[in-house]
Amino acid sequence: MIDDTFPDLIRPTPPRTTPETLTTQNxxxxxxxxxxxxxxTASRLSSLNDLPVPDAEASAALVALQGRLDALAQIQEDQAGEVAELRVRSARALQRWYEVGVVGSGECWAEWEGRLGDVERxxxxxxxLRGRREREV
Structure with a gap:
């Protein structure tokens, strides 16, 4: 049955001969x-007999879901790309905020402080000068 449908699936193994270079003792x-x-190995092979064969309808239902699974995998891949893009955009926005908001504000405060220093001087x-004039009078 499987051999007829998929002839390449099960290939007969070629008979092996005993290496002539090895002695019987080796x-x-x-x-x-x-x-x-x-x-x-024998125990594991015999335990395979204890496993129930899944229902053919359940297996067919799983195979029928493959198309949906592929579509969902594509959606997940698209979402992963979108999330990566959003991370890059968020990093750029954060960098812009830091440069304009934090550094720019710091530069503004430094400029105001310099102006205030000039005014104080x-x-x-x-x-x-007013004190000298008052003393002179």
Whole structure:
């Protein structure tokens, strides 16, 4: 049944021959090295018989969902791209706010402080001149 539908799915394995360069003792040592794995492998293979075969309708329903899953994956990919773009825009907006709002305000305050210093010096100069004039009179 599966072989008829998908002939390339199950390919017969070519018969293997025993390597001629290995002695029987070497081959026996290789087999004995893996002898502890045989019961575990046999247990796992026999446990496959205990697994129930899923209902064909449930499997068909899952296969029918593949189109929706692909569409949802595309939506998720689009959303991930949009989120990445929004992160870049947010970073740019934050940088602009920092440059204009924080640094610009700091420069404005520095300019005002400089102007205020100039005015204070002028006021002191005028007060010193007024004090000298009063002493002279």
């Amino acid at each position: 081959l026996a040592s290789i087999v004995l090295a893996y002898v502890s794995a045989f019961p575990e 002028e006021v002191r100069r005028v007060e010193v």
